[in-house]
Amino acid sequence: MxxxxxxxxxxxxxxxxxxxxxxxxxxxxxxxxxxxxxxxxxxxxxxxxxxxxxxxxxxxxxxxxxxxxxxxxxxxxxxxxxxxxxxxxxxxxxxxxxxxxxxxxxxxxxxxxxxxxxxxxxxxxxxxxxxxxxxxxxxxxxxxxxxxxxxxxxxxxxxxxxxxxxxxxxxxxxxxxxxxxxxxxxxxxxxxxxxxxxxxxxELAALDAADVGAAWPTPGTADDKYSQGVVGVVAGSAGYPGAGVLCTGAAVAATSGMVRYAGPCGPEVLAKYPEVIATDDHDKAGRVQAWVVGPGIGTDPDADSIVQSLLAAPVPVLLDADALTLVAGSPEIVRRRTAPTVLTPHAGEFARLTGTDPAADRVAAVRELAGSWGVTVLLKGHSTVIADPYGRTLANDAGGSWASTAGAGDVLSGIIGALMSAGVDPLKAAGMGARAHALAANVAAHGGGLDLTAGRGTAPVSAGVLLSQVRESIRILRAAPGPEQGVLGLAVAGSEQ
CATH class of the missing domain: 3.40.50.10260 (YjeF N-terminal domain)
Structure with missing residues (x-):
């Protein structure tokens, strides 16, 4: 660290x-x-x-x-x-x-x-x-x-x-x-x-590759598909089916457990990920250890009802995208929760939640929101800042801006939600997810593989291409023997030690 x-x-x-x-x-x-x-x-x-x-x-x-x-x-x-x-x-x-x-x-x-x-x-x-x-x-x-x-x-x-x-x-x-x-x-x-x-x-730290790799959940001899964590995903709509596919696909890539999808995009999700258990109603989804809700669900009364229902569940919940807009005007439904809650806003969403621009002091702003709402907050950006209600704070330098593309946030939410369902502490899950997500974007931009000096150059990536490298980024992180050096350091952070 x-x-x-x-x-x-x-x-x-x-x-x-x-x-x-x-x-x-x-x-x-x-x-x-x-x-x-x-x-x-x-x-x-x-x-x-x-x-x-x-x-x-x-x-x-x-x-x-x-x-x-x-x-x-x-x-x-x-x-x-x-x-x-x-x-x-x-x-x-x-x-x-x-x-x-x-x-x-x-x-x-x-x-x-x-x-x-x-x-x-x-x-x-x-x-x-x-x-x-x-x-x-x-x-x-x-x-x-x-x-x-x-x-x-x-x-x-x-x-x-x-x-x-x-x-x-x-x-x-x-x-x-x-x-x-x-x-x-x-x-x-x-x-x-x-x-x-x-x-x-x-009071501010960043997870090294070895920290992330060592903590990433892997199946043990006594594990089965249920014991490794079951994550529920409520994402996507008729107008935005891709959000459901990306968020669910990221959860599938992140763990070896089970992913349950609940929403109107079941056919699209199953066409891409047949291993997912899909239903059109979150009440019928079955038992989960964490929920991810928000990407592409809209902000109509039906979406609001779903968000409120999930926040009433006694399991960790990650709120992203439209779900953040829905809770911005009624923070008490979040504050009264006893189970962990994670918010993953970008700067504009953060301003809607708090009424303030976090740019002047992003660390202080994130700590204030996390403390006042009793949640873990991940503020997206080239440098991601994460804080929990106890004042613990992490940062992650993405090492590039390749993840600045439509749908990339849906991928990040799916990764973090899967980690939370496996029992990873919310702050650490957010930090680990941010690290793997940034590395996947950089690897994708370089054409795949760890060697970023092979002369292939870089090319823009879409969220789908980023998602295709999530498993590779996890493999790289798990293989890291200690504080990253050389190419791995360039791939995921600007610091060299």
Whole structure:
């Protein structure tokens, strides 16, 4: 499991080390790691390190010092290093002296380097880039390596409210921060550098491939089709039969138990998945361990009656799509439940449920809804955020936007519902489902199979194609021996450890 630490948590972890170690030790460690990453990027981009050029853009804080020290180390390796100081009179004096001593130059323009190091602001920075920094960053045409975080992006929320750096790589010092999972578009690939911090527990985490694979339900010697979990699916309508097919198919792909479908799309579902038990009435569906309801059912009184009936059942219920619209105006029918409830809104549905846009602080917004309604909430997006009523919070960086296609949410709901029917804790089921769903989308976009570097390129995927790779994504996750490396990491997340 990957943990993400707020600025305050990181500073608290740094304090005892800074008191025990000689001045500047942590900065030197961070700078060394940053210089190593930059050298690796130069070699990858240009074929070498010696004779290449780097521009450091340094602010006035310790982040500027990290970048200047890294520049000094790169200069000693034969890199032509120039530094633009945004606040020359407040530049980190030791870092600047080290850069100049190594032969680096202070200039007024970024120029045309092979690579730029962003050392403008660190974890104490908030808000957009200031005008002078934004103007300077606007002139950059080279790949950017960000020191600790991309400047202009909030370290704790990942929010971007104005001009900000978009990095190719972000080098995290000592600990991952929320920005690294909440703002993947700005962070690029994330590389974590160990500088000796031991930050302990965190309030935000992400499941690794091994976490998901180890927890995925598989049949034991004493299991049968009932004991592995029976999930009921109420999805689709005469106008949207595909929602029923996709949601049910995902539930079939996710587990080895049983799937019961209840709704008007039985013929379409059975034509694709003959193993499903289908009926047109949820009251006749038989016993289930969890319900999934909402995709494509409509918002008429009949659909509302079905949702209310299922919410009265003493089993876990996942509400998606139309079901979310139906409960938005009457949250009490959800709040009074004693069995677990999972809501899976996208941003627009979230706004209908709460009356607020979650963009400013997605983690806080999801925690607030989960706590006030007593439910588990999965807020969809490139970075999915999940929270339960107890404050536990997970995030998942999809590693791409291939799942941004019509019907993909129906697939996600089916996967999570199947996991819940097998007895997986709702928060973990949502996190596992999000992880497998994102991986399936990436594998599908690359033509199938784990090797995403085989030169096949990428192509857009539909929900049906994504669904076809769910079993493969589960197989990959179950085969993961530990924190993912290489291609697997690229397939499902931006962070590299």
């Amino acid at each position: 990957r943990c993400y630490y707020t600025s305050d948590e990181v500073r608290a972890a740094e304090a005892p080390l800074m008191a025990a170690l000689p001045d500047g030790t942590l900065m030197r460690r961070a700078a060394y790691g940053l210089a190593q990453v930059v050298a690796g990027e130069l070699k990858s981009l240009t074929g070498g390190v010696v004779g290449r050029s780097v521009t450091v853009v340094a602010g006035s804080g310790d982040n500027g010092g990290d970048a200047l020290w890294a520049g000094a180390l790169l200069r000693r390796r034969g890199v032509a290093v120039r530094a633009v100081l945004l606040a020359p009179d407040r530049a980190h004096s030791e870092g600047l002296a080290a850069l100049r001593s190594a032969g680096g130059r202070v200039v007024s323009e970024v120029g045309n380097p092979d690579l730029v190091i962003d050392g403008i602001v660190g974890i104490s920075g908030h808000g957009a880039l200031r005008p002078d920094a934004a103007e300077l960053v606007g002139t950059v045409r080279a790949p950017i390596v960000a020191a600790d975080l991309p400047s202009g992006v909030d370290p704790n929320t990942g929010a971007v409210v104005g001009p900000a750096v978009t990095a190719t790589v972000t080098v995290a010092f000592g600990a991952l921060k929320p920005v690294h999972v909440l703002a993947p578009a700005n962070c690029g690939r994330v590389k974590l550098i160990d500088i000796g911090l031991l930050p302990g527990e965190s």
